[in-house]
Amino acid sequence: MKASRHVAAAIPLAALLYATGRSPLEIAVAASASVLIDVDHLADYLLFRGGWYGLRDFFQSCNEARLNRLYLVLHAWEWILLGGVAALAAGAALPGMVVCGMAWHLAFDAIGNRGVVRPGFYWFCRRARVGFDASRLYRGPSGDSP
Numbered sequence: 354m355k356a357s358r359h360v361a362a363a364i365p366l367a368a369l370l371y372a373t374g375r376s377p378l379e380i381a382v383a384a385s386a387s388v389l390i391d392v393d394h395l396a397d398y399l400l401f402r403g404g405w406y407g408l409r410d411f412f413q414s415c416n417e418a419r420l421n422r423l424y425l426v427l428h429a430w431e432w433i434l435l436g437g438v439a440a441l442a443a444g445a446a447l448p449g450m451v452v453c454g455m456a457w458h459l460a461f462d463a464i465g466n467r468g469v470v471r472p473g474f475y476w477f478c479r480r481a482r483v484g485f486d487a488s489r490l491y492r493g494p495s496g497d498s499p
Contacts, residue, residue, distance in 0.1 A: 386458075437449070
């Protein structure tokens with residue numbers, strides 16, 4: 354999903370949280386987390402390219418599946434589960450809103466990218482199991498899946 358779509362996807366999240374009586378700060382934290390989770394794409398890009406070659410190159414490299422390794426450290430259901438349990442146990446609203454925003458983002462990615470990535474892509478342990486090798490994480494042109 355493109356960056357502009359993630360920003361747009363944060364709007365219904367904010368509306369939903371507003372409707373449930375969340376504070377403006379909680380809404381802002383969740384909406385921000387749902388967009389800022391994508392910062393891990395920058396780390397993958399810098400590792401793969403060995404430097405910064407401009408915004409256009411960054412988006413082309415990410416959107417056109419040019420990166421040969423996909424760590425995407427923040428894009429992982431494991432963190433949602435662990436963070437959600439921790440936030441609930443601590444009764445901490447703001448960390449819970451970070452988890453909420455990240456989960457919202459991952460759900461949209463999982464739906465929007467289902468034809469691009471193989472099953473289990475949004476589990477960090479799955480990516481680690483294949484050595485973060487992009488060729489084993491993306492679907493082929495025919496939409497193949499092992």
